Amino acid sequence: MTPDLFYAFTGLVLFITGLFGIIALQHLLRKLLAFNLMGSGTFLMLVGLAQHRNGTDPVVQALVLTGIVVAIAATALALVLIRRYYHLAGRVSLERDATDEGRP
Amino acid sequence: MMAWLMAGLLFTPLAWAALSLLADFRAGWRLAWFGMALQATVAVLLWLAIAQEGGFYYPLGGWSAPLGIELRVDGLAVTFILMTATVATACGLHAGFYLDPDKPWQRYFWPLFWFLWAGLNGVWLGADLFNLYVGLELISLSAVGLVALGGAADALRASLRYLLAALVGSLFYLLGVALVYGQFGTLSLGGVAQLAGEHTGLPGAGLALALMLAGLALKTALFPLHGWLPPAHGIAPSPVSALLSALVLKASFYIAARLWLELGEPQGSYGVAQLMGGLGALAVLWGSWLACLQPRLKQVVAYSSVAQIGYLFLLFPLTWQVSEQVSQQAQQGMTLQVISHALAKAAMFLAAGNLILSTGSSRVADLAGVGRFLPFSLFSFGLAGVSLMSLPPSGGFAAKWLLLQASLASGQWWWALVLVAGGLLSAAYVFRIYRASFQEASGQDDFHHPPRRLEAIPMALALLSLGLGLAGDQVLSVMGLPFEEGS
Numbered sequence: 001m002t003p004d005l006f007y008a009f010t011g012l013v014l015f016i017t018g019l020f021g022i023i024a025l026q027h028l029l030r031k032l033l034a035f036n037l038m039g040s041g042t043f044l045m046l047v048g049l050a051q052h053r054n055g056t057d058p059v060v061q062a063l064v065l066t067g068i069v070v071a072i073a074a075t076a077l078a079l080v081l082i083r084r085y086y087h088l089a090g091r092v093s094l095e096r097d098a099t100d101e102g103r104p
Numbered sequence: 105m106m107a108w109l110m111a112g113l114l115f116t117p118l119a120w121a122a123l124s125l126l127a128d129f130r131a132g133w134r135l136a137w138f139g140m141a142l143q144a145t146v147a148v149l150l151w152l153a154i155a156q157e158g159g160f161y162y163p164l165g166g167w168s169a170p171l172g173i174e175l176r177v178d179g180l181a182v183t184f185i186l187m188t189a190t191v192a193t194a195c196g197l198h199a200g201f202y203l204d205p206d207k208p209w210q211r212y213f214w215p216l217f218w219f220l221w222a223g224l225n226g227v228w229l230g231a232d233l234f235n236l237y238v239g240l241e242l243i244s245l246s247a248v249g250l251v252a253l254g255g256a257a258d259a260l261r262a263s264l265r266y267l268l269a270a271l272v273g274s275l276f277y278l279l280g281v282a283l284v285y286g287q288f289g290t291l292s293l294g295g296v297a298q299l300a301g302e303h304t305g306l307p308g309a310g311l312a313l314a315l316m317l318a319g320l321a322l323k324t325a326l327f328p329l330h331g332w333l334p335p336a337h338g339i340a341p342s343p344v345s346a347l348l349s350a351l352v353l354k355a356s357f358y359i360a361a362r363l364w365l366e367l368g369e370p371q372g373s374y375g376v377a378q379l380m381g382g383l384g385a386l387a388v389l390w391g392s393w394l395a396c397l398q399p400r401l402k403q404v405v406a407y408s409s410v411a412q413i414g415y416l417f418l419l420f421p422l423t424w425q426v427s428e429q430v431s432q433q434a435q436q437g438m439t440l441q442v443i444s445h446a447l448a449k450a451a452m453f454l455a456a457g458n459l460i461l462s463t464g465s466s467r468v469a470d471l472a473g474v475g476r477f478l479p480f481s482l483f484s485f486g487l488a489g490v491s492l493m494s495l496p497p498s499g500g501f502a503a504k505w506l507l508l509q510a511s512l513a514s515g516q517w518w519w520a521l522v523l524v525a526g527g528l529l530s531a532a533y534v535f536r537i538y539r540a541s542f543q544e545a546s547g548q549d550d551f552h553h554p555p556r557r558l559e560a561i562p563m564a565l566a567l568l569s570l571g572l573g574l575a576g577d578q579v580l581s582v583m584g585l586p587f588e589e590g591s
Contacts, residue, residue, distance in 0.1 A: 022268065028264065031268060035272070049286025052286070070237075073245060077245055078268075081248075
């Protein structure tokens, strides 16, 4: 097992952990962190798998850089929405409760 | 000439997005007139040019493939660009009249609108897997922003749910891209298809295809992953719902379809094809059934989107290991279904917005009596419904007719039953709205008349979707051999 393949497997573990978190956790910030974990796992796999096969590869590193920018934009948007949601609804999870029945 | 057209197509939405960030809603609205006129002109000219000269590859900024971004400009892509220009212009015009310009947050509508448009054009033209990902994310983020814009807690909950679903879907897709790159060392769709054709049955490529299809199915709201769609589409302002249902869903489906047509034959299997078709069929039945039960008008239309998206997924079984002719029919049926649903659903959401504006309530039951006061919007709603019910001569009929022929010709008669049942169920939910509107003896009789221009836009879209059935041949001939030119 080369170090690159090790990175790829670590990425897979991170991805699955993140996926579990995004489904199982209730708190929105935790969900967002889980999403970031999934993202990091994906990036590790992207670089690890490609470099395992082809050696050092500038193309995937550029892709990951782009991916990180996208992930930051998504995280920022999610944070704004969560903050606003907390201000308006006073809650940090997406669950409904009894007061939601009369929603428009 | 062609270089100018491509530059105009890709550059205007981004430039307009940046410019309208600096402007307030009214200035952005005036700006949008020019932008929409420009985009529509460019889209028509490009369509005509491709119709005459055929497709080509366009290296962005003169940088060619591995380093730069290469765009695939073929008949199908320009057809969808033209569809986007039509629907987005209609929704933009409607939004300009419909949204309240005095709310401070509305100034962000135009930048998000233009970013969405830029992302859509990028996806239709994208020729490599990673740029498709970037385009998808641009679309998702601006769509979520549009849903959340100025909304109350419920709108934010819907948009957060939408955002999480979209992000998870994108990551599944990206993980598939990682596997593809690890396996083949290239990201260009044509290159991957060629390599996948030479080495069949690679486990990595099969898994990659499955991951990408799963992610895209989540983003397209395929049953049973559709839970995020009805709240988000139901609660957004009507012009935004129209954009989301008509165009945003189609972007992720378009990528899934292209992946399937390039990689499905060598790397897919009978099981995967039937599974995707089966989920589509369940979406048709379940979505239509729930649409019949919804108490709120826009939820009815949103669940109808879940159902209509289901038809598109019949493409998977109908193009897997069938004769060239059947596959061709299925692809043409899918394309017509995408376009006619885009036009009809945009018309329906905009008309529903007018009805809500007029009755002041979003409930179906409160429509009682509106039939006598607002025949025009109700008529647009019905014309769009004709296309969804797939009655001739609408575009919806032509699409389902082609799918029906393809399913019978390939011996998969069970899809034909789905097509028939789906048509009947959609008739049920459209007539349910009509029954409610023509009910007499309701206490309420103060209806507001929305301005004529708000009523004219859904009517124009509904007529287009109706006319698509008659002009289907021209549209299909420009698509030529869909998906084939670039490979």
